[in-house]
Amino acid sequence: xxxxxxxxxxxxxxxxxxxxxxxxxxxxxxxxxxxxxxxxxxxxxxxxxxxxxxxxxxxxxxxxxxxxxxxxxxxxxxxxxxxxxxxxxxxxxxxxxxxxxxxxxxxxxxxxxxxxxxxxxxxxxxxxxxxxxxxxxxxxxxxxxxxxxxxxxxxxxxxxxxxxxxxxxx
Numbered sequence: 001x002x003x004x005x006x007x008x009x010x011x012x013x014x015x016x017x018x019x020x021x022x023x024x025x026x027x028x029x030x031x032x033x034x035x036x037x038x039x040x041x042x043x044x045x046x047x048x049x050x051x052x053x054x055x056x057x058x059x060x061x062x063x064x065x066x067x068x069x070x071x072x073x074x075x076x077x078x079x080x081x082x083x084x085x086x087x088x089x090x091x092x093x094x095x096x097x098x099x100x101x102x103x104x105x106x107x108x109x110x111x112x113x114x115x116x117x118x119x120x121x122x123x124x125x126x127x128x129x130x131x132x133x134x135x136x137x138x139x140x141x142x143x144x145x146x147x148x149x150x151x152x153x154x155x156x157x158x159x160x161x162x163x164x165x166x167x168x169x170x
Contacts, residue, residue, distance in 0.1 A: 098163075098169060101140050101163050107142060107143075108140055108141065108142045109140070109141050109142075110138065110139070110140050110141075111138070111139050111141065112136060112137070112138045112139075112164070113136070113137060113139070114134055114135070114136055114137075115134070115135060115137050116132050116133070116134050117132070117133060117134075117135060118130050118131070118132060118133075119131055119133055135165055135166055136164075136165070136166050136167060137162050137164070137165055138162065138163055138164030138165070138167075139160045139161060139162050139163065140160065140161055140163055141158060141159065141160045142158075142159055142160075143156050143157065143158055143159070144156070144157050144159050145157075
């Protein structure tokens with residue numbers, strides 16, 4: 001039997017399978033089994049040249065087929081890849097937040113000032129002396145409007161939050 005006879009047989013088999021499929025006499029599984037049988041017949045005649053090629057339809061080719069089982073190693077690799085992508089996205093998000101903090105407009109503004117703060121010398125807190133130290137504080141400022149419950153008047157209150165100390169993000 002020649003190669004063209006095999007191809008003709010496969011096409012004829014698929015045509016028969018298609019008509020049987022249309023009539024509801026054959027399932028997709030049986031069609032795939034027929035293709036596998038023709039492949040084996042072809043492999044035996046060509047002395048096994050295609051026997052190492054295994055055809056298994058993918059989930060995309062056959063969405064009704066159950067998902068192909070994966071190994072624990074494959075799943076672990078996918079989890080590690082997703083974790084790596086999350087770290088990249090979180091790092092980029094943090095960069096954008098820091099950039100947004102340092103922008104100044106009418107709603108929020110950023111300042112860096114040297115300010116004094118109280119701390120204690122090392123040792124027991126009750127016996128330690130208070131020491132005044134200085135630091136460079138980066139602050140983001142904004143105004144919140146509160147409504148007085150008695151008068152209904154809006155009262156603007158300036159708020160701030162330290163986001164950098166001595167040039168380091170906190």
